[in-house]
Amino acid sequence: MSYGKRWASITIFIFVFVISFVYWIDKSALTGNYFFRTFATTISPKKSSVQVEFPFKFNCSNLNLTCPTNYPVTIEKEGSSPVACPEYMRWIHEDLRPWKSAGITRDMVESGRVYANFRLVIVKGKAYVEKYKGSYQTRDVFTIWGILQLLRLYPGKVPDLELMFWCGDETVIKKRDHQGPKATSVPPVFHYCNDDETLDIVFPDWSFWGWPEIDIKPWRTTLEALKEGNKRIEWKDRKPYAFWKGNPYMSRTRMELMKCRISDKQDWNVHLYIQDWGKESKQGFKNSKLEDQCTHRYKIYIEGSTWSVSEKYILACNSMTLLLMPQYHEFFTRSLVPMQHYWPIKVTDNICRDLKLAVEWGNNHTDKAQAIGEAASKFIQENLKMDFIYDYIFHLLSEYSKLLKFEPTIPLGALEVCSETMACLEGNKFWRIKNFMVESMVKSPRDTLPCTMPPP
Structure with a gap:
């Protein structure tokens, strides 16, 4: 076949293909062809659902570290049916039972300060930390990091609260100290474990976000x-x-x-x-x-x-x-x-x-x-998927906040913390610490509700 005839055949084929494709698109728009609907949904701004994503890279070169002001404070969740929580979440009710009838006053929270490594305050979806004493290795760092990821996962859904957190091994709130005629009120202190003789409020340990040491x-x-x-x-x-x-x-x-x-x-x-x-x-x-x-x-x-x-x-x-x-x-x-x-x-x-x-x-x-x-x-x-770890923390903090008899406020000595400032702190620039933070970081809010917590 000569070059001219071959080119003519190719031209005729392209012409026929274009005419057929245009006709098919026109017909698809009327009949609802699946491929066309998928393509149209992708390019149509009216039908697409915008997935909010947080910035993934941190600019630690900025010496004046501050938390971003342009993050969404709240995200409306779709009304999909949430899954049932694992049975171990029932124990949230039991761990909070000592304060169920009378609630938690500010004096009770303050009395837990002698045990705590830090105070955590959440106000309007933002976190503030007041540190009292260092913890072993980076237990406090990754515990706080985990809570910050919860705020990114459920922006605007975590209620205002104040709490004291102890990061050591030993339990600190002994039942025997709060029984009898001379008993004092029980300080609500969060910790990684308890036993039958203690009232520490059980919280997932730091290693869920990494143990760099x-x-x-x-x-x-x-x-x-x-x-x-x-x-x-x-x-x-x-x-x-x-x-x-x-x-x-x-x-x-x-x-x-x-x-x-x-x-x-x-x-x-x-x-x-x-x-x-x-x-x-x-x-x-x-x-x-x-x-x-x-x-x-x-x-x-x-x-x-x-x-x-x-x-x-x-x-x-x-x-x-x-x-x-x-x-x-442990909690589970x-x-x-x-x-x-x-x-x-x-x-x-x-x-x-x-x-x-x-x-x-x-x-x-x-x-x-x-x-x-x-x-x-x-x-x-x-x-024990991470989704359920976050839901456990969400329900624990939500139930705890319902017991507070005072309005949480930001202490004078507290600092606002967020993922960006924590990852860029000088002490956290050690490569394994920062890598674990980036690896465990929540990259976008969840578009479903937390799991449904079982009753007491």
Whole structure:
């Protein structure tokens, strides 16, 4: 075929295609063709729903750090049906019960100052912090960071409030100090755990947004890594032993556990390892990745000084958790069921024997042991998503604010805090701290309502 004839054929084909396409668009506009409607919706400003997104990069070169003034104070949520909250959110009612009848006065809040690391104030959707004393590592920093992300997730929805927060290990509000004829009113103090003898208000710990000192990444990233780590070794192909790795010097019970290490004379069916965080830091944390520790059929949970943040990581590993019955409660652990989510081990002088018997039972009933391990992992994957962590905090703060008998005000010594100022503080410019903040940052408001909280 000659060049001229080939060009003529191409020209005729293009002409016919254009005519057909124009006709099809015209017809689609009348008949409601799906592709056309999708395309039209995309380009039509009247039909598109604008998704508000916060700036992702921070300009830390500005020496005069201030919070932005152009962020939305409130976002109207669509009226979609929210999902039901996990059952553990029922315990919010129980943790706030001491103040249910009489409410919370300003004097009660002020009396908690002697315990607190900081006071948090929220007024008109903005956060203010008054610091009293430093906390261990960056616990206070990432706790405050988490609350700031909640304000970004639900702008204008978190009510005005004032609260005191304690970031240490030990519980501080003892029941015995507020009973009897000379009892004083109970100070409402937020903390990461409580037990049957204390009234600390339980709040999710800082590690959900990252623990930079030991390179534990934010929970959303870590949870996905654990999910992938579970796939590496099938349960029945894992080592038929119980595994624990940690700092044994945090409690007497942990020191007792170390007596169960395998020796020439005795095999208790457990593999126990001391975690040297100083050495790990120098080696770049190559041997402490949580997703690399899902290699045994059984994992041991044991408390430290009080609760331990390791519990969620252990439960998420598909291994049957041998739970040395804890004294302290995290916010979510009160919904765990023995023999469904874990194998209970009493803390007695017979720990080694009981661990050995539990492992032997599991190895003789592999299907049942595997089912317990997978049920716990499923509980963590489905009920401990970051969406639910934020909803827990939202409901806790909302219910707490309803009890306040005074109008929250900004203290003279308080500073306004927001994501931009926190990430750019000189002490937070250490690369891992700032990276974890960026990684865990809420990038846009949620367009649905929080989950529906269960009744008391």
